[in-house]
Amino acid sequence: MMAGVTPALPLEQTIELLAVFCAALSGGLSGVRKNFDLFGVLVLSWATGLGGGMLRDVLIGVTPPVGIADWRLMVAALGAGVLISFAHPRLGRMRRVVIVLDAGALALFVLVGTTKALDLGVGMLAAVVVGLLTGIGGGVLRDVLTGEVPLILQDRQLYAIPALLGAVATAGVWYADALGAAAQVVIVALVFGFRLLSLRLGWTAPGPRSGTMGG
Amino acid sequence: MMAGVTPALPLEQTIELLAVFCAALSGGLSGVRKNFDLFGVLVLSWATGLGGGMLRDVLIGVTPPVGIADWRLMVAALGAGVLISFAHPRLGRMRRVVIVLDAGALALFVLVGTTKALDLGVGMLAAVVVGLLTGIGGGVLRDVLTGEVPLILQDRQLYAIPALLGAVATAGVWYADALGAAAQVVIVALVFGFRLLSLRLGWTAPGPRSGTMGG
Amino acid sequence: MMAGVTPALPLEQTIELLAVFCAALSGGLSGVRKNFDLFGVLVLSWATGLGGGMLRDVLIGVTPPVGIADWRLMVAALGAGVLISFAHPRLGRMRRVVIVLDAGALALFVLVGTTKALDLGVGMLAAVVVGLLTGIGGGVLRDVLTGEVPLILQDRQLYAIPALLGAVATAGVWYADALGAAAQVVIVALVFGFRLLSLRLGWTAPGPRSGTMGG
Numbered sequence: 001m002m003a004g005v006t007p008a009l010p011l012e013q014t015i016e017l018l019a020v021f022c023a024a025l026s027g028g029l030s031g032v033r034k035n036f037d038l039f040g041v042l043v044l045s046w047a048t049g050l051g052g053g054m055l056r057d058v059l060i061g062v063t064p065p066v067g068i069a070d071w072r073l074m075v076a077a078l079g080a081g082v083l084i085s086f087a088h089p090r091l092g093r094m095r096r097v098v099i100v101l102d103a104g105a106l107a108l109f110v111l112v113g114t115t116k117a118l119d120l121g122v123g124m125l126a127a128v129v130v131g132l133l134t135g136i137g138g139g140v141l142r143d144v145l146t147g148e149v150p151l152i153l154q155d156r157q158l159y160a161i162p163a164l165l166g167a168v169a170t171a172g173v174w175y176a177d178a179l180g181a182a183a184q185v186v187i188v189a190l191v192f193g194f195r196l197l198s199l200r201l202g203w204t205a206p207g208p209r210s211g212t213m214g215g
Numbered sequence: 216m217m218a219g220v221t222p223a224l225p226l227e228q229t230i231e232l233l234a235v236f237c238a239a240l241s242g243g244l245s246g247v248r249k250n251f252d253l254f255g256v257l258v259l260s261w262a263t264g265l266g267g268g269m270l271r272d273v274l275i276g277v278t279p280p281v282g283i284a285d286w287r288l289m290v291a292a293l294g295a296g297v298l299i300s301f302a303h304p305r306l307g308r309m310r311r312v313v314i315v316l317d318a319g320a321l322a323l324f325v326l327v328g329t330t331k332a333l334d335l336g337v338g339m340l341a342a343v344v345v346g347l348l349t350g351i352g353g354g355v356l357r358d359v360l361t362g363e364v365p366l367i368l369q370d371r372q373l374y375a376i377p378a379l380l381g382a383v384a385t386a387g388v389w390y391a392d393a394l395g396a397a398a399q400v401v402i403v404a405l406v407f408g409f410r411l412l413s414l415r416l417g418w419t420a421p422g423p424r425s426g427t428m429g430g
Numbered sequence: 431m432m433a434g435v436t437p438a439l440p441l442e443q444t445i446e447l448l449a450v451f452c453a454a455l456s457g458g459l460s461g462v463r464k465n466f467d468l469f470g471v472l473v474l475s476w477a478t479g480l481g482g483g484m485l486r487d488v489l490i491g492v493t494p495p496v497g498i499a500d501w502r503l504m505v506a507a508l509g510a511g512v513l514i515s516f517a518h519p520r521l522g523r524m525r526r527v528v529i530v531l532d533a534g535a536l537a538l539f540v541l542v543g544t545t546k547a548l549d550l551g552v553g554m555l556a557a558v559v560v561g562l563l564t565g566i567g568g569g570v571l572r573d574v575l576t577g578e579v580p581l582i583l584q585d586r587q588l589y590a591i592p593a594l595l596g597a598v599a600t601a602g603v604w605y606a607d608a609l610g611a612a613a614q615v616v617i618v619a620l621v622f623g624f625r626l627l628s629l630r631l632g633w634t635a636p637g638p639r640s641g642t643m644g645g
Contacts, residue, residue, distance in 0.1 A: 031368070038421050039375040040368035054274075059484075061493030063276030064337045068344040122494045129498040140575075145355070147364045149577045153461070153470035160469040206468045246583070253636045254590040255583035269489075278491030279552045283559040360570070362579045 015188070017076045019108035022101035023138045024049030024077040028084030030146050038085055045081030047145060049073075052137030056113045056130050060120050100196065102139075107191035110135040110163050111184060114170040124171050131167035132160070158198035166191035230403070232291045234323035237316035239264030239292040242357045243299030249361050253300050260296030262360060265289075267352030271328045271345050275335050315411065317354075322406035325350040325378050326399060329385040339386050346382035347375070373413035381406035445618070447506045449538035452531035454479030454507040457572045458514030464576050468515055475511030477575060479503075482567030486543045486560050490550050530626065532569075537621035540565040540593050541614060544600040554601050561597035562590070588628035596621035 027048025031041035050067030057065035067073060113134025117127035136152050136159070143150040152159050169187050173179045197203075242263025246256035265282030272280035282288060328349025332342035351367050351374070358365040367374050384402050388394045412418075457478025461471035480497030487495035497503060543564025547557035566582050566589070573580040582589050599617050603609045627633075 034364070034369070036368050037419070043368060043375065058273060058488060059494055059498060061276075061491075064274055064332075064341040064345070068274060068348075069338055069341040071340055074340065074344075117494075123499055125501055125504065126494040126499040129504075130494070133498075144359060144574060145365060145368060147362070147577070149464065150575060153466050153473060153575065154464070160473065204467070249579065249584070251583050252634070258583060258590065273488060276491075279489055279547075279556040279560070283489065283563075284553055284556040286555055289555065289559075359574060360580060360583060362577070 015108045019105040020049040020073050021076045021080050022105040024080035026102050027142045028081045034146050041085050042081040046077045048138045048142040049077030051141035052109050052134045055137040056134040060117050103192050103195040106135045107188040110166040114167045118174045128167040132163050135163045158203050162191045162194035230323045231327050234320040235264040235288050235291040236295050237320040238353045239295035241317050243296045245361050256300050257296040261292045263353045263357040264292030266356035267324050267349045270352040271349040275332050318407050318410040321350045322403040325381040329382045333389045343382040347378050350378045373418050377406045377409035445538045449535040450479040450503050451506040451510045452535040453568045454510035456532050458511045460576050471515050472511040476507045478568045478572040479507030481571035482539050482564045485567040486564040490547050533622050533625040536565045537618045540596040544597045548604045558597040565593045588633050592621045592624035
């Protein structure tokens with residue numbers, strides 16, 4: 001499924017396109033559920049798919065952000081919106097697929113965001129935060145624009161922990177100068193697996209009253 | 216009506232001031248309808264009038280944004296807020312005037328935003344997106360701050376299409392090195408006319424289920 | 431109370447840490463009241479404590495913003511979140527303390543934000559606006575993320591006026607080259623006192639219909 005999006009591209013860019021595509025799918029579905037018109041769905045797909053990367057680029061001083069300057073990312077985001085607009089009754093039943101793809105988008109965005117920040121020399125702490133924000137930014141924007149409280153703030157599923165671990169792991173391996181293709185695949189797989197496993201097994205973050213930390 | 220705001224200024228700056236003023240009027244009216252206090256109305260007028268231009272400037276790396284650095288734009292935005300605060304019972308009946316002015320603001324912001332981005336050399340795609348965001352940014356900020364789902368996402372009136380056409384036309388004429396005063400007036404008139412005509416004739420964007428594109 | 435956070439630091443940095451801490455407390459409390467999980471509370475504390483400073487830095491072109499690059503500010507924001515998560519039943523009764531600290535955060539953020547902008551040479555108008563936005567940005571972000579209309583827009587207490595006066599005073603004294611420790615303490619005390627006095631005495635901003643300006 002979804003094989004060979006852009007086979008001639010390097011691994012990282014292929015995965016980034018897939019990440020944008022998956023995030024944009026979740027944005028488009030939100031718009032469809034809110035009964036937005038076609039252009040509302042497209043705007044929301046665009047904002048969800050590219051919002052995290054735009055936030056990242058503005059924070060690290062890369063202007064214009066790739067989200068508004070790269071044709072391929074734009075096509076991936078808007079293509080997801082068009083697909084959702086026409087195919088959503090079927091995709092609505094494929095909710096599980098979207099959750100899986102969304103976890104993949106989180107994993108990849110965290111890797112790409114942290115790496116890009118480190119490459120620009122912003123320091124480890126800032127890079128980890130930027131990686132986190134790249135991973136969660138699009139979803140927060142999606143929820144704010146649809147009048148919802150951001151999912152990451154209110155659902156008790158583990159979302160921030162795998163993202164944080166992924167960002168820290170990326171930074172550690174980057175400083176060890178060992179962030180090759182193999183390490184990247186391992187990091188993405190770990191974040192992705194942790195996130196899906198926590199959903200599967202019903203792991204939850206503690207509420208503020210419970211007094212025990214889950215991390 | 217509203218003639219001669221700053222007669223000594225060049226055409227473009229005069230229209231930009233008018234655009235900020237119109238957008239700020241719509242922001243102030245939103246605040247009045249939400250029963251905000253005087254300062255809430257002023258903050259909302261400011262954010263709506265200058266939000267699109269600030270978003271544009273942050274995205275293309277112009278800091279500080281003109282929205283916080285130019286006295287005239289600030290006076291236009293806050294003046295609209297004060298006017299709304301004191302005159303709104305009458306302006307409330309003049310809703311049609313506001314819609315007309317809002318369409319003018321959209322047309323002008325798209326022209327100014329696209330041109331400014333191109334002048335900074337950000338590339339055609341980025342310039343078109345920046346132009347669009349300049350046109351719609353203030354209204355989105357207004358709606359998010361008042362707890363509403365952004366109008367552009369949910370109403371089915373044609374809003375994004377004339378804006379997109381205006382941005383593409385601006386970029387095309389700019390690349391042809393023909394963006395003189397006449398071309399600018401034509402582009403603004405086309406966007407403005409398209410938007411008002413779509414309202415007048417009840418043209419709507421298709422919903423996600425309808426399966427036909429309106430563009 | 432809360433004495434000696436970082437005794438070896440200069441006055442200004444100590445107060446900035448305290449400002450971040452107080453703002454983050456208000457963010458954390460909002461999260462607890464919305465029944466967010468532990469990580470939601472931490473994210474909200476972080477965003478409220480550091481959002482104003484991040485907005486300031488993005489607007490004046492300082493990237494990465496200190497809010498994601500400075501360990502001490504991060505610890506202050508997240509420490510407040512952890513404290514709220516475990517101690518909030520008691521802090522809930524200490525609402526008055528939070529209001530007092532919040533007024534202090536406003537006063538300090540306005541001083542720090544205006545000064546930082548002036549030091550970067552952005553001009554007086556932009557510096558005053560940046561100072562204001564630094565003071566109110568975190569609270570606006572907190573309210574948008576929790577699905578509330580920003581408090582500053584809708585409550586009729588005087589919030590913007592003391593902040594504006596503080597920013598103007600800071601800029602005036604800065605231009606007179608007299609912004610030493612004494613002047614800074616006086617400005618913070620004035621904003622802080624004005625804000626608390628207006629709460630104490632029930633001063634309110636006029637509604638849009640009342641037709642009289644309170645400033």
